[in-house]
Amino acid sequence: MRAYSQDLRERVLRAVDLGRSRAEIVQFFGISLATIKRYVKQQRDEGHVRPKAIPGRPPKKRVQVEAGVLPQLQAHDDTTLEQHCDLWEQTHGERVSRWTMSRAIKRLGWTRKKSRWGRRSATSRSGPPGERTRASSQRNRWCFLMSAAPTLPWRPCMRVFSGRHGSRADPGRIGQHDGL
Numbered sequence: 062m063r064a065y066s067q068d069l070r071e072r073v074l075r076a077v078d079l080g081r082s083r084a085e086i087v088q089f090f091g092i093s094l095a096t097i098k099r100y101v102k103q104q105r106d107e108g109h110v111r112p113k114a115i116p117g118r119p120p121k122k123r124v125q126v127e128a129g130v131l132p133q134l135q136a137h138d139d140t141t142l143e144q145h146c147d148l149w150e151q152t153h154g155e156r157v158s159r160w161t162m163s164r165a166i167k168r169l170g171w172t173r174k175k176s177r178w179g180r181r182s183a184t185s186r187s188g189p190p191g192e193r194t195r196a197s198s199q200r201n202r203w204c205f206l207m208s209a210a211p212t213l214p215w216r217p218c219m220r221v222f223s224g225r226h227g228s229r230a231d232p233g234r235i236g237q238h239d240g241l
Contacts, residue, residue, distance in 0.1 A: 064112035126165040
């Protein structure tokens with residue numbers, strides 16, 4: 062969760078100084094009572110209500126990767142994320158994880174969509190174009206077998222009614238087809 066803005070913090074403290082009730086401030090600004098208490102305490106102790114630094118160590122590779130990945134993206138715009146990591150390791154001598162590379166690319170606003178004129182995958186085809194392979198024909202047959210069967214007109218229909226006593230089937234409607 063991101064920290065509340067400096068402006069909101071100051072408006073909350075201004076409302077406290079004006080004597081507004083805590084419940085009214087909570088309702089109006091949509092913050093918790095604990096947040097109001099924390100802001101009042103921080104103002105009293107430190108003299109300001111600026112957001113505190115997020116704990117944890119700073120990232121080691123982030124700045125370096127973000128600065129150097131743009132030329133690589135422009136030169137190799139159709140490569141996958143794993144290939145970008147390999148290219149980075151070859152050129153900079155340092156291994157970068159997929160997640161680090163992904164975050165750096167995302168921060169630059171670069172999309173990883175491949176060009177529409179390139180091949181769709183890195184795998185090669187097993188035969189010339191137009192020739193049907195055994196695996197693809199079996200896959201197509203499997204897809205046909207798994208598709209939903211059409212509803213036949215003589216198939217008995219049963220309409221389910223739901224009311225205040227729960228759902229029940231109307232046995233008088235079995236076998237009738239009313240187009241619903």
